[in-house]
Amino acid sequence: MFIIDKQTLADLNVTNNQYRDLFDLFDGTVTLGGRDTLYSYFLDPLSAKSKILDRQWIIRYMQEVDITDILDKYMMQDLEQYLSLPLEPYSPTRTSYYLELVTTNFLSVDFKKRHLLIRRSIHEIAKIIDYLNVFLGAVKSAHPTKSFIADYFNKIDRVLEDIDLGEFEKLLEDKLSLELMIKYDYLFRNIKRNAIREVFAVLYQLDALYGVAICTKERHLVFPDIKDHDPGSDMVRIQAGYNLFLEDPVKNDIEIKSGGNLWYLTGANMTGKSTLLKTIGTCVYLAHMGFPVPAEAMETVLFDGILATINLGDNISAGASHFFNEVLRLKHLAELLAAGNKIFVLMDELFKGTNHNDASEATSQLISCLRGFENSIFLLSSHITEISSSLEEKGAVMKHLGVKLDESKGLIFTYKLLEGVAQDKLGMWLLKREQVFNVLLAARSRY
Incomplete structure (x- = not known):
């Protein structure tokens, strides 16, 4: 039986009572x-x-x-x-x-x-x-x-x-x-x-x-080719994949190779990291249903399950914080991998519930532990870029989404997937462009 849980179904918007979901898009029943x-x-x-x-x-x-x-x-x-x-x-x-x-x-x-x-x-x-x-x-x-x-x-x-x-x-x-x-x-x-x-x-x-x-x-959806896992070849390849819920979506090519099955996706908020993770996860999910996918072409190996942690919240009734819920999700993942399952993993903004240093150390340790699971895929996003070099040495593939800085137009998000680490300091650029510090300094001088 394919491994899936409620959190993953919600994160991929498979079934959602509040918003339009994947089920609604495909529902043409009488x-x-x-x-x-x-x-x-x-x-x-x-x-x-x-x-x-x-x-x-x-x-x-x-x-x-x-x-x-x-x-x-x-x-x-x-x-x-x-x-x-x-x-x-x-x-x-x-x-x-x-x-x-x-x-x-x-x-x-x-x-x-x-x-x-x-x-x-x-x-x-x-x-x-x-x-x-x-x-x-x-x-x-x-x-x-x-x-x-x-x-x-x-x-x-x-x-x-x-x-x-x-x-x-x-x-x-x-x-x-x-x-x-x-x-x-x-x-x-x-x-x-x-x-x-x-x-x-x-x-x-x-x-x-x-x-x-x-x-x-x-x-105009396409049926993916289902292939057997061949070490050295692509595990998942999506040509011009896009998000079904966007009116004018940006299309991206995705290529996840054997030996390059751990991605570290960096960038600030609003660059499209969560949407990209959902797009890839949706294609893999639909492929395992025998359904067509939103892309021009797709090839994929099969997995035993999908585990997504994208919109994870607190569990107030259980007294569990966001960070503790992340820990529980990772423990669940560890148990699935230890049982020999091939899992397609999506994790967005890892460890944002703890301080920066703690999150950096935890991310580095986690990626070290995931390196040996070559039959699974791990797509991890984060705004922490300082540890990218050490993670790349551990085998992580660096990806980011493009952003253009325009003094007249402001930030222009391209939503195109690029190689390497996001280097732009968008927060400082915006603060300076809006002259926030100058306003504060001017105001302080009057006191």
Whole structure:
């Protein structure tokens, strides 16, 4: 199982109740069941390469078809209500059916509504089964090696087995005699209830993936290549990666090599360090879901999990400060690495909850300890630049984001990823440009 936690989901904005999140961007579902299925995908990324490639394949396939004819939100709500009706004994004849209703007011409005629900539901279930049988049958014939399509198709077969084809044709035409309605109501709602629920699950999966396929085309997303880890080659390569939540995002090329799997990203606030970490993390996360990514191209090896610490706060109820929460996150990371897991790690503004000297020493020691974990990736950002030389000697790759200083326009953030360490002292430059010290000195001279 892929390793993920709530903090990482929040930091990558995968699921967020307050703001628009990744789930919202990809949600093109029609049915409530499809929406729930899509949500489950976001909470449970894939670890196996074969399953990731299968999901990529079906999303690609769904870009070339149109299944909107069978997707109806309110129809599926009615059918879920129908399958949730209480189980009832089978009435073999019209006479016994009415005899069992003697104790009920079968002329009442409620009974008539229920009768209509049953009749309509039998017809609509038959329509869904027939549609999926034809659709999946065609896919299976054209792509016989896709075992997951065969699995979908087998779920349809389990419902159709032992069903008279002539009677099934009448269900499709909505020509139900009372005897047929009684028979198939019992069959669908009692004998084959679980099998029909599995058919609904197939429909919901197709609904979820069809929505992703539409999003892929509309946003011009690309599917990443999933590769095996080869020492000496790139572990992650993203060409023109960008953030999905920005209207006019700056695109960056990312290349993380084996042996260069520990980045130290420097720069002041507002230079875009957090956004860049989220962009890279999002691409890796979506790749493990079998989803397309916001880039022109991407290659990645697979990891056992992602651990992000970007927007970590205090835990007042537990009496834990921001710094102590960081310590707990690092302990969690240490335990995951000690267990042999390959983790993709994102940490923003390390140790900002303690003093400068303490943070410098802790950062240096941490990077020394992380050096040997060659199958994981560590992207660490910090505003502490004084220790960059010693960290580079320990194998850390130095990166920063560009800033231009313009006396007339002020700071111009390029958000472009560059090699090396951020050298600009933006704080002092801004203070001098705004003449803060001159104002204070002038004011002091009057006292």
